[in-house]
Amino acid sequence: AQRVTQPEKLLSVFKGAPVELKCNYSYSGSPELFWYVQYSRQRLQLLLRHISRESIKGFTADLNKGETSFHLKKPFAQEEDSAMYYCALKDQGGSEKLVFGKGTKLTVNP
Amino acid sequence: DTGVSQDPRHKITKRGQNVTFRCDPISEHNRLYWYRQTLGQGPEFLTYFQNEAQLEKSRLLSDRFSAERPKGSFSTLEIQRTEQGDSAMYLCASSLVWAGNTIYFGEGSWLTVV
Numbered sequence: 001a002q003r004v005t006q007p008e009k010l011l012s013v014f015k016g017a018p019v020e021l022k023c024n025y026s027y028s029g030s031p032e033l034f035w036y037v038q039y040s041r042q043r044l045q046l047l048l049r050h051i052s053r054e055s056i057k058g059f060t061a062d063l064n065k066g067e068t069s070f071h072l073k074k075p076f077a078q079e080e081d082s083a084m085y086y087c088a089l090k091d092q093g094g095s096e097k098l099v100f101g102k103g104t105k106l107t108v109n110p
Numbered sequence: 111d112t113g114v115s116q117d118p119r120h121k122i123t124k125r126g127q128n129v130t131f132r133c134d135p136i137s138e139h140n141r142l143y144w145y146r147q148t149l150g151q152g153p154e155f156l157t158y159f160q161n162e163a164q165l166e167k168s169r170l171l172s173d174r175f176s177a178e179r180p181k182g183s184f185s186t187l188e189i190q191r192t193e194q195g196d197s198a199m200y201l202c203a204s205s206l207v208w209a210g211n212t213i214y215f216g217e218g219s220w221l222t223v224v
Contacts, residue, residue, distance in 0.1 A: 043113070043215045043218075045214070046213065095166060096143070096165070096166060097155040097166065098145075098153070098155060098213070100154070102150065102151055102152050
């Protein structure tokens with residue numbers, strides 16, 4: 001069964017510090033991985049997807065199939081990065097279902 | 111705001127009553143999704159439509175739940191004989207298949223069953 005694990009419920013860093021939000025997945029097929037973000041009082045929105053191999057707002061994420069991980073990283077956190085972050089997985093070959101992790105609440109302190 | 115629109119935003123209902131939520135997707139988006147989210151959890155997939163066809167349903171969508179998208183535009187999610195366990199945020203989302211299929215979420219409809 002598909003499963004996404006975000007081990008940290010809460011993560012707090014200081015402005016300018018590096019940040020890494022962990023995501024591990026369990027899936028035997030060929031997954032497509034995503035990071036979604038929800039800022040305070042805003043709707044859930046796509047941050048990035050692994051197939052695009054892009055950097056959005058300074059965030060990057062690399063799919064590591066050996067470790068079944070898709071950690072989200074940013075070298076220098078900003079206060080405006082404070083939000084709820086969800087990792088999600090989709091089967092590339094069939095279902096349109098997104099399987100989400102429970103989320104990590106990131107707080108960037110001044 | 112021309113994003114995904116959901117109505118009502120909040121609903122309090124007594125156990126056993128029926129409730130209906132409406133979702134208006136972004137114009138011309140051909141896919142529409144319903145998810146449910148409870149406190150401390152990520153969104154859980156319920157169902158999705160491509161145009162008016164309901165192509166996938168989760169086991170979470172029990173017989174008391176029904177979703178429709180009659181003309182391939184707006185959608186409704188009805189919950190019959192509500193139970194306290196139905197209390198959750200119901201999220202609607204839409205996407206356009208041939209434009210990268212990026213999924214855009216609505217703000218959600220909060221349901222409280224008392």
